Amino acid sequence: MIKIQDISKQFTIKNNIVKALSNINLEILEGDCFAIVGESGSGKTTLANIILGIYQQDEGEVLFENKTLVKNRSLQLRKLIQFVQQNPMSTLNPKKTIYNTIALPLKIHKIVENNKYKTKVEELLSFVGLESNFMDRYPDTLSGGQKQRVAIARALATEPKVLILDEPTSALDVIVQSKVLNLLLDIKKKFDLTYIFITHDLSVVKNIANKVVVMNKGKIEETGNTIEIFQNPKSEYTKTLIRAIPTVTDEEDATKP
Amino acid sequence: MSNKLLSIKNLELSFKMYEGTLNVLKKINLDLEKGEKVALVGESGSGKSVTTKLILGLLNQKNVFKNGNIIFKDRELINLSQREFKKIRGNNISIIFQDPIAALNPVFKIKEQFFEVNCNGGKISKKDSFDKACEALLKVSIRDPERVMESYPFQLSGGMAQRVVITMAMINNPDLLLADEPSTALDVTVQNQALDLMDDLTKVTNTAVLLITHNMGVVRRFAEKVYVIYRGVIVEEGTKSQVFKNPGHPYTEALLQSIPKLNGNRIPIHNDNAPDYAEIPKFTHPK
Amino acid sequence: MNFFKSKYFYKFSRNPLSVVGLVIVTTIVILAIFAPFITPFPEHVGPFTDFANKSKPPSSTYIFGTDKIGRDIFTRVIFGYRISLTLGIVVLAIAVPIGVTMGLCAGYVGRKTEMILMRITDVFLAIPALVLALSIIGLLDRPNLFYTMIAVSMAWWPWYTRLIYNITRSVKTEGYIAAAEIMGASKMHIMFREILPNCLPSLLTKITLDLGFVILVGSSLSFLGLGAQPPTPDLGTMVAKGASVLPDTWWFSLFPGFAILIVVLGFNLVGDGLKDMFDVDV
Numbered sequence: 023m024i025k026i027q028d029i030s031k032q033f034t035i036k037n038n039i040v041k042a043l044s045n046i047n048l049e050i051l052e053g054d055c056f057a058i059v060g061e062s063g064s065g066k067t068t069l070a071n072i073i074l075g076i077y078q079q080d081e082g083e084v085l086f087e088n089k090t091l092v093k094n095r096s097l098q099l100r101k102l103i104q105f106v107q108q109n110p111m112s113t114l115n116p117k118k119t120i121y122n123t124i125a126l127p128l129k130i131h132k133i134v135e136n137n138k139y140k141t142k143v144e145e146l147l148s149f150v151g152l153e154s155n156f157m158d159r160y161p162d163t164l165s166g167g168q169k170q171r172v173a174i175a176r177a178l179a180t181e182p183k184v185l186i187l188d189e190p191t192s193a194l195d196v197i198v199q200s201k202v203l204n205l206l207l208d209i210k211k212k213f214d215l216t217y218i219f220i221t222h223d224l225s226v227v228k229n230i231a232n233k234v235v236v237m238n239k240g241k242i243e244e245t246g247n248t249i250e251i252f253q254n255p256k257s258e259y260t261k262t263l264i265r266a267i268p269t270v271t272d273e274e275d276a277t278k279p
Numbered sequence: 280m281s282n283k284l285l286s287i288k289n290l291e292l293s294f295k296m297y298e299g300t301l302n303v304l305k306k307i308n309l310d311l312e313k314g315e316k317v318a319l320v321g322e323s324g325s326g327k328s329v330t331t332k333l334i335l336g337l338l339n340q341k342n343v344f345k346n347g348n349i350i351f352k353d354r355e356l357i358n359l360s361q362r363e364f365k366k367i368r369g370n371n372i373s374i375i376f377q378d379p380i381a382a383l384n385p386v387f388k389i390k391e392q393f394f395e396v397n398c399n400g401g402k403i404s405k406k407d408s409f410d411k412a413c414e415a416l417l418k419v420s421i422r423d424p425e426r427v428m429e430s431y432p433f434q435l436s437g438g439m440a441q442r443v444v445i446t447m448a449m450i451n452n453p454d455l456l457l458a459d460e461p462s463t464a465l466d467v468t469v470q471n472q473a474l475d476l477m478d479d480l481t482k483v484t485n486t487a488v489l490l491i492t493h494n495m496g497v498v499r500r501f502a503e504k505v506y507v508i509y510r511g512v513i514v515e516e517g518t519k520s521q522v523f524k525n526p527g528h529p530y531t532e533a534l535l536q537s538i539p540k541l542n543g544n545r546i547p548i549h550n551d552n553a554p555d556y557a558e559i560p561k562f563t564h565p566k
Numbered sequence: 567m568n569f570f571k572s573k574y575f576y577k578f579s580r581n582p583l584s585v586v587g588l589v590i591v592t593t594i595v596i597l598a599i600f601a602p603f604i605t606p607f608p609e610h611v612g613p614f615t616d617f618a619n620k621s622k623p624p625s626s627t628y629i630f631g632t633d634k635i636g637r638d639i640f641t642r643v644i645f646g647y648r649i650s651l652t653l654g655i656v657v658l659a660i661a662v663p664i665g666v667t668m669g670l671c672a673g674y675v676g677r678k679t680e681m682i683l684m685r686i687t688d689v690f691l692a693i694p695a696l697v698l699a700l701s702i703i704g705l706l707d708r709p710n711l712f713y714t715m716i717a718v719s720m721a722w723w724p725w726y727t728r729l730i731y732n733i734t735r736s737v738k739t740e741g742y743i744a745a746a747e748i749m750g751a752s753k754m755h756i757m758f759r760e761i762l763p764n765c766l767p768s769l770l771t772k773i774t775l776d777l778g779f780v781i782l783v784g785s786s787l788s789f790l791g792l793g794a795q796p797p798t799p800d801l802g803t804m805v806a807k808g809a810s811v812l813p814d815t816w817w818f819s820l821f822p823g824f825a826i827l828i829v830v831l832g833f834n835l836v837g838d839g840l841k842d843m844f845d846v847d848v
Contacts, residue, residue, distance in 0.1 A: 061466035062437070074748050100750040112741035117763035123742075127749045166323070173745070180749065195322035195493065200537040203546040222467065229539040229546050252541075266467040267541055268496020270523060274541040297576045 023216055024050040024073065024184065029082035031068055042068040043240045046082070050184075050233075055210065055217040057231035057248070059224060059263070065240040066220050070186050073218070074105055086184075101131050104177040108189035110169035114161035120147075120172055121157040127179040146175040149212075150205060167198035171205070178209065185210075186218045191226070203230060224267050225274075228252055236260045255279055283350075284487050285311040285334070285455055290347035290357075292329060292338070292511075303329055305511045306347070311455065314485040316478075318502035320492055322534075326511040327491045331457045333357070334489075335374060336364035352454065369399040373448040375477075377460040379440035383432035389443060390428040396447050415446045419476055438469035445476055452484045459491045474501050495538060499523055507531050510557045517564030527562030529554065578843040587835020594829055598647040610637040611645045613797045621815050631817035633807075639817060642799035643825045649793075649800050650829065653715055653784040654777040660719035662773060665726025666765070670757040672727065673734025684731065687724045695721035695783055703792050711794040714787050718780060729772055729848060733765045767844030774840055775848065778833030785826050801826050 026048040033040045043065045050056045060066040071077045073084055078093040085091070091099065104127075107113050114123055124143045128134055134142045144154040150171040161169055170190060177185055187206065191199040203226065210217055219231055227234055228248060235245040236257065244257040255261045261279045269275055292304040304326045311317050321327045332338050334349055336359060349356040351372070356364075376382040383392060393412040397403045403411070409428060416424035419442050432440060441461070448456060458477060462470040478501065481488050490502055498505055498519070505522040507515040507530065515528040526532040533556070537547050569575055579585050602608045606627075616636030624631045630639035672683035690698070695718070702717035703709055737743065738761070746756050787793050788802030796803070801822045808818025841848065 061468065076744065076747065097750045100748065103748075105745075105748060107741045107744065109741055113745065115740075115742040115760055115763070117766070118760075126746065126751065130750050176745065196495075196537045197322070197533060197549050200539070200547050200549050203539075204548060207546065223539075224467075225539040225541050225543075226546075228541055229543050262468055264541075266471050268467070268470070268494060268500060269541055270495045270499055270535055270538055271540065271542075277542045297573045 023052040023054075023087060024048075024218075025083075025085040026050075026069075026073075027083045027085065029069070029072060029079045029084065031065075031072065031077060031079045041240050043072075043079070046242060048235060048242075048245065050216065050218060052183075052216055053214065054233055055219055055231045057219045057221060057227040057234045058237060059221060059227055059234055060237035061222055061263075063239065064237040066237050067188060068240075069237075070105070070188055070218065070220050074103060074186060075100065097131060101180040102182050103184045103186065104180055104182040105186040105188060106170070106173050106177050106190045108192060110166040110173070110193055113173045114164075114169055116161050118160075119157065120159055120161070120164075123161075123172065124176050124179055127176060131180050133179065133181065142179075146179055147172075149178060149209065150175045165198075166194050167202055170194065170202055174202075174206070174209065178213065181213075182215070184216045184218065186220070188220045189222070190219075192221065192223060199226075206230075224252075224264060225269075236263065252277075282312045283310065284313045284315075284352065285309075285489070286348070286350045287330075287334075288348040288350070290330070290333065290349065291345065292326070292333060293344045295342040295344065300344075303511050304333075307508075307511075307513055309506055309513070311487050311489060313454070314481070314487055315504060316481070316488045316490065316502050317504045317506065318490040318492060318498040319506045319508055320495060320498050321508035322493055324510070325508045327493075327508050328459055330508075331374065331459050331489070331491055334455075334457060335368055335372060336361065369396060369453075370451050371453055372455045372457065373451070373453045374457040374459065375441075375444055375448050375461045378464045379437060379444045380432055380435070382444050383440060385432050387431075388428070389430055389432070389435075393428070393447060393450070396450060399451060412446075412450065415450050416443070419446050419480070437465055438472060441465060441469070441473045442476060445473065445480065449480045449484065449486070453486055456481060456486050456488045457491070458488055460493070461490070462497055463492070463494065470497070471500070477501070495523075495535060507534070512557050513561055514556060514559070515562045515564075517562075521564040525564075527564060528556070529559060530556035531562075574843050577845075578839045581839060581842060583835050584839025584842065587832050587837075587839060590828060590832030591836050594647055594832060595651065597644050598651050601641075601644045601648055605638075605641040605644050607638040607641045608645075610641045611797070611799055623815075624817055630821040631815075633804075633818055634811075634815070639804075639821055642804065643801065643822055645799045646801040646804065646822060646825065647829065649711070649798065650781045650784060650826075651777075653711070653718070653793075654780045656715045657718045657722060657780045657784070658773055658776060660715070661722035662726055662769070664719075665723035666730050666762070666769070668723070669727040669730025670734055670761060673731040674738060674757050674761060675753070683727070687727045687731075690721070690724040691728070693721075696786060699783065699787060700790075700792070703787070709792040709795070711798070711800075714784060714793050718783055718787070721783075722776070722780065725776075726769075726772070729768060730765050733768060734761050737761050737764050767840075768846040768848050771837055771840040771844060771846055772848040774833055775837030778830035778837070781833075782826065782830050 026046055029043055029046045031043040033042055046069060058066045058069060068077065072079050075093050075095050083090055121143055124146055125139045128139055128142055143157060147154055147156055152168065152171055191202050194202060221227060231248050234248050234251050236243040238259050243259045244251060244255065251260065255264060265278050287307055287309040290304055290307040294301045294303060319327050319330060329338065333345060336356065345357060390409055390412065394405060394408045397408040397411060412428060413424040416427060421427055421442060427443065435443065462473050465473060477488065492498060502519055504518055506513050507528065509530050515522060515531045522531060526535055533549060533553060537549050539546055597604060614637055618636065619632050620636040621634050622628055622632040628638050630643060632638055668683050672680045698721040699717040702720055703713050706713045743756060743760060746760055784793060785802030788800045789806045793802055794800040804822035805819045812819060
């Protein structure tokens with residue numbers, strides 16, 4: 023569904039050239055929950071931003087269903103790839119009601135007729151488990167988990183095929199995290215979505231993704247099926263990462279390489 | 280003399296706000312012995328961070344109401360004047376914050392910040408302070424302490440900055456180290472290094488550590504004794520193995536169960552009809 | 567919803583001086599609006615003379631005294647407020663939209679647009695407001711109130727560009743801006759619907775603070791003879807006329823001068839209160 027061919031990207035910061043990505047090749051299939059794992063500076067967010075059209079790569083191509091994706095893309099293509107970002111504090115405009123936040127993509131992409139915004143927003147909120155009385159509230163009256171739910175509803179509004187999830191739960195408490203992750207899985211099934219899941223948390227990856235790519239300093243360390251990578255990591259870096267995961271049971275420790 | 284270093288008794292804290300009074304802590308009891316490593320674990324908004332602020336005497340606004348006792352080395356801290364607190368902070372009690380780079384002042388070089396901390400321990404010349412700090416940095420396996428000392432905080436990596444911050448906090452051999460989410464802002468590989476470093480340094484000086492965190496994995500790696508806090512109430516107290524092997528309070532159980540496991544293959548499901556955890560009485564494991 | 571019971575007013579009123587400022591400003595605005603009904607001698611505003619009562623010191627009939635052609639100074643001060651407030655409002659009504667638009671464009675679009683707009687702003691900022699206003703009035707023909715307003719506006723907008731530019735730069739990195747971009751929202755939408763609402767608290771605070779300062783600059787200009795022309799009562803002009811006969815007929819200058827002081831102080835106190843209320847820095 024998404025093919026990433028030989029992508030490179032570098033940034034110039036105060037005359038220093040930083041290679042954010044070098045020669046990345048990936049293929050994401052329809053229905054995947056594809057995890058991109060790495061520590062800060064690994065280039066995982068840069069890669070997501072290229073797929074989303076925030077950055078333009080220096081070299082290489084991104085293909086979406088065999089169409090080239092560039093930074094200035096048509097609304098038609100934008101609509102199909104949406105994202106949910108990390109920080110629940112900044113994902114919603116504090117000066118806009120939840121209704122206005124979710125109605126915006128509906129208006130831009132003319133998803134429903136003018137008089138049906140309200141019912142559509144209600145429907146979207148119900149998908150993420152929020153009551154319709156949330157519509158008139160402002161983000162600062164919502165908890166972190168509720169904010170992320172609204173952000174998910176907003177991403178679903180354009181009826182996308184791919185959702186890029188950039189650490190969607192890393193700022194949330196664990197109990198809330200498990201609820202939001204389960205919600206994401208339900209939604210994936212319901213709307214036949216493909217997920218690109220960016221995270222540094224390998225325990226989450228193990229439980230949610232079917233494919234993983236481990237990135238380090240702008241390069242791919244290792245890629246493959248989740249089970250294979252966790253059972254039999256080939257790269258030293260991947261092993262270090264898995265060993266470093268904080269665990270809470272002895273059984274988990276036993277599975278570490 | 281008893282081995283007790285810090286003892287918090289029936290500590291209550293509330294903020295008066297426009298919406299009314301907000302009870303942040305409700306009768307907290309917590310004990311720390313010399314050289315002991317204790318974790319206070321809870322979710323955001325549980326009141327774990329304000330507890331450290333109270334111990335350091337940092338909450339003195341007009342709308343703050345506090346009650347109870349904080350006894351540190353047989354001395355009542357709760358209504359101590361700021362001048363008295365100044366002597367304790369940095370000398371007897373020091374703190375490590377979540378974001379190491381934000382904890383360092385961006386406009387001063389590391390050596391100047393060390394000098395300020397060293398001055399807390401008594402009169403010292405700039406040269407002596409520099410040497411003392413270099414020596415300490417060498418011990419935390421920073422190979423070129425001179426370069427680090429001449430750097431500004433933003434020139435250091437996150438892991439390096441955290442090592443500097445930990446060294447700085449430990450340089451006056453405090454009796455108690457408060458670590459407020461010391462590893463949360465770091466990458467996992469660096470996280471463990473920071474925890475190990477804290478472990479090593481505190482062992483040498485027999486410093487007690489109060490670790491404040493939301494991460495159960497970090498608790499399991501570092502602490503000896505665990506307090507679980509939920510909405511301003513301590514719900515469970517026990518040793519590490521007691522709490523992790525046989526959680527006694529339903530909240531602790533839910534917390535442990537909600538963490539995705541490395542050997543699992545699905546995201547745990549949390550029971551939506553769970554009772555109000557704060558209503559269930561505290562569970563104390565036998566000593 | 568009752569404003570006086572809201573959280574906003576609670577924050578505003580934590581400093582009692584803000585409430586004092588609010589009372590001052592409200593009183594002045596009411597006085598100015600209803601001037602013809604409140605003042606004892608509304609006819610003294612125009613070309614009126616009463617030489618029998620000229621240069622009378624304050625008394626129960628003329629509480630601020632009369633000027634040298636026998637007009638009631640109290641009446642003229644209240645009507646002077648009308649001119650001052652109009653000046654303040656018109657100046658900001660011109661300066662704020664210009665400044666805000668430039669600031670949003672410079673901050674959000676970035677690159678060349680930012681360079682050009684901010685350098686233009688810097689040029690204007692480099693010249694003191696009063697000097698700039700003086701030279702602009704000099705360029706136009708005969709001084710009158712309208713020209714003064716234009717001149718002060720030209721000196722004022724760059725401050726708004728600066729303010730909005732800085733806020734825009736920090737809001738731009740927020741997640742919801744990225745979300746709107748990825749959805750395909752237009753630049754206009756992002757600037758005016760996403761970023762601008764986040765500027766409003768600072769903007770409102772600065773406008774309130776500035777009303778006082780604009781009135782002060784306007785009065786300074788009319789003190790120099792570049793404001794409203796006689797017989798229109800203008801506080802700055804009145805101070806200027808009276809200054810030559812100080813200290814004998816002290817009430818000619820003192821009361822208009824005091825009136826300027828009070829209104830500037832009032833707006834400043836309210837502005838400070840708004841700062842607390844919105845938790846902003848301007």
